[in-house]
Amino acid sequence: MTHSTHTNSLAGRAGRREWTALCVLMLPLLLVSMDVSVLYFAIPAISADLEPSGTQQLWIFDVYGFVLAGLLMTMGSLGDRIGRRRLLLIGAASFGAASLVAAYADSAETLIAARAVLGLGGATLMPSTMALVRTMFTDPGQRAKAIGVWSGVMTGGVALGSVLSGVLVQYFWWGSVFLVNLPAMALLLVLGPILLPESKNPAPGRFDLLSVPLSLAAVLPVIYGLKEIPSEGWHPQYVVCVTVGLLFAALFVHRQRTAASPMISPELFRGRGFAPAVLLNLVSSFAMMGSVYFTTQYLQSVLGKSAMEAALWALLPSVPIGMAAPAATALVQKGVDRAHVVTAGFAVAAAGYGMLALAGTDSLWLVLAACAVLASGIVMVMSQMTDLALGAAPVEKAGAASSLLETGAEFGGALGMAALGSIGTALYRHDIPASAPSAAHETLGGALAVAAHLPGRAGDALATAAREAFTHGMQGAATAGAAVLVLAAIAATVTLRGMRVRQTPAEEPKETATV
Numbered sequence: 001m002t003h004s005t006h007t008n009s010l011a012g013r014a015g016r017r018e019w020t021a022l023c024v025l026m027l028p029l030l031l032v033s034m035d036v037s038v039l040y041f042a043i044p045a046i047s048a049d050l051e052p053s054g055t056q057q058l059w060i061f062d063v064y065g066f067v068l069a070g071l072l073m074t075m076g077s078l079g080d081r082i083g084r085r086r087l088l089l090i091g092a093a094s095f096g097a098a099s100l101v102a103a104y105a106d107s108a109e110t111l112i113a114a115r116a117v118l119g120l121g122g123a124t125l126m127p128s129t130m131a132l133v134r135t136m137f138t139d140p141g142q143r144a145k146a147i148g149v150w151s152g153v154m155t156g157g158v159a160l161g162s163v164l165s166g167v168l169v170q171y172f173w174w175g176s177v178f179l180v181n182l183p184a185m186a187l188l189l190v191l192g193p194i195l196l197p198e199s200k201n202p203a204p205g206r207f208d209l210l211s212v213p214l215s216l217a218a219v220l221p222v223i224y225g226l227k228e229i230p231s232e233g234w235h236p237q238y239v240v241c242v243t244v245g246l247l248f249a250a251l252f253v254h255r256q257r258t259a260a261s262p263m264i265s266p267e268l269f270r271g272r273g274f275a276p277a278v279l280l281n282l283v284s285s286f287a288m289m290g291s292v293y294f295t296t297q298y299l300q301s302v303l304g305k306s307a308m309e310a311a312l313w314a315l316l317p318s319v320p321i322g323m324a325a326p327a328a329t330a331l332v333q334k335g336v337d338r339a340h341v342v343t344a345g346f347a348v349a350a351a352g353y354g355m356l357a358l359a360g361t362d363s364l365w366l367v368l369a370a371c372a373v374l375a376s377g378i379v380m381v382m383s384q385m386t387d388l389a390l391g392a393a394p395v396e397k398a399g400a401a402s403s404l405l406e407t408g409a410e411f412g413g414a415l416g417m418a419a420l421g422s423i424g425t426a427l428y429r430h431d432i433p434a435s436a437p438s439a440a441h442e443t444l445g446g447a448l449a450v451a452a453h454l455p456g457r458a459g460d461a462l463a464t465a466a467r468e469a470f471t472h473g474m475q476g477a478a479t480a481g482a483a484v485l486v487l488a489a490i491a492a493t494v495t496l497r498g499m500r501v502r503q504t505p506a507e508e509p510k511e512t513a514t515v
Contacts, residue, residue, distance in 0.1 A: 028125040039061060068123050070216045088129065095122065099118065100179070126406055134393075143390070152321070211264075217245070222245035280488060284381045285409040291420075298367060313368065346485045348374075424474055428466075451463040
């Protein structure tokens with residue numbers, strides 16, 4: 001190995017090696033995004049085999065996302081210090097080992113622990129892949145295309161995970177949903193050192209250990225509280241969780257502003273466009289996850305599709321979604337103001353919510369079309385905000401910038417589920433007949449379970465009323481989501497006008513790299 005310094009020249013535009021390396025980087029990204037939804041169909045088999053308690057089953061689902069969200073900022077900053085490729089390979093090894101343990105887990109406790117390690121590995125992989133894209137593709141046009149691919153893979157992985165798990169569980173056993181990670185991680189460990197350049201901040205300063213528990217205490221209570229509120233309501237314990245998390249967030253921000261070597265440098269926010277990009281990306285995640293909360297239940301509980309059928313139907317909108325990011329990138333590269341493209345993306349997404357607000361209790365194709373339109377607009381925005389944030393951040397702080405962008409997206413997704421889910425739940429409970437059993441007032445699933453045990457027309461009437469009430473709740477939440485996106489479109493027009501990444505290769509800051 002030889003050490004060199006990255007100073008890009010026009011002759012240093014990314015070539016075949018870099019684009020091949022991008023394909024390698026997409027492997028861990030795809031698997032990390034798939035692991036968000038990979039248990040959807042495996043959980044019944046896991047429950048039958050390991051017999052977890054209700055609490056343990058929830059932790060099997062949730063611990064991955066909690067650990068992932070809590071450690072993103074820590075791992076992004078760590079990658080800037082020890083090297084992004086090194087952290088990526090460490091994460092790949094831990095992700096693969098945890099997948100093997102999870103596949104052959106003989107108890108719920110072992111599976112929960114393995115899922116936690118998978119979350120830790122995911123927290124190293126996500127910011128590392130994005131930071132390496134930033135360092136490999138220093139030409140603004142090429143970087144925009146690469147980020148478009150990154151965004152498409154990230155979005156597609158979530159949809160693919162549920163379908164893949166259904167197929168694997170049907171033809172093999174539940175452990176196979178974890179074993180599928182091993183070949184990809186092995187390939188990354190072999191090809192990564194050959195194709196991926198090493199890069200890190202040459203003068204990172206001391207790692208601020210105090211910021212690690214502060215960031216965890218800020219992120220985890222907020223994410224937990226926001227995720228529980230849609231299903232459990234605004235109970236004091238969840239409000240307290242969010243409040244405590246916000247207090248620690250204030251302490252974390254104070255620490256970053258006063259520490260000699262902060263985990264997240266305030267310098268990032270001095271880059272033109274970085275702060276608006278993080279905030280607008282957060283709003284995008286708010287809209288995306290807020291809609292998913294309703295559409296997944298609509299397909300299964302309102303239309304009566306099985307989980308596998310619902311997952312297969314949900315794949316249809318992925319075709320136009322996959323074209324959205326490249327289309328947005330092409331428009332910006334042809335000279336269209338980024339503000340106009342992002343505003344258009346928010347407007348398209350708002351139109352998708354508007355379509356969702358028109359759905360009835362038998363509107364499969366309308367809901368699928370609404371999902372396609374909404375998600376396409378959101379992906380347009382996300383790809384542009386990711387490119388803007390990474391282009392505005394100093395290249396030596398690419399890991400920290402990536403982790404902050406992704407942590408914001410986690411917050412946005414949880415907030416979207418909490419806010420829009422609460423609106424939908426309130427409307428649902430308002431519409432359910434007062435004479436219905438108490439369990440029917442809580443959730444649509446509870447109402448359908450009660451209806452199944454009622455005789456004849458009484459059960460049918462309750463099931464019909466519950467489906468109509470849920471659909472009305474979805475309509476109300478969609479209307480609120482559309483309003484949020486219209487406001488976001490206005491904000492994008494104001495804050496992003498004329499904002500383009502004009503950085504030439506000669507202007508790139510220097511950083512230590514290993515080739």
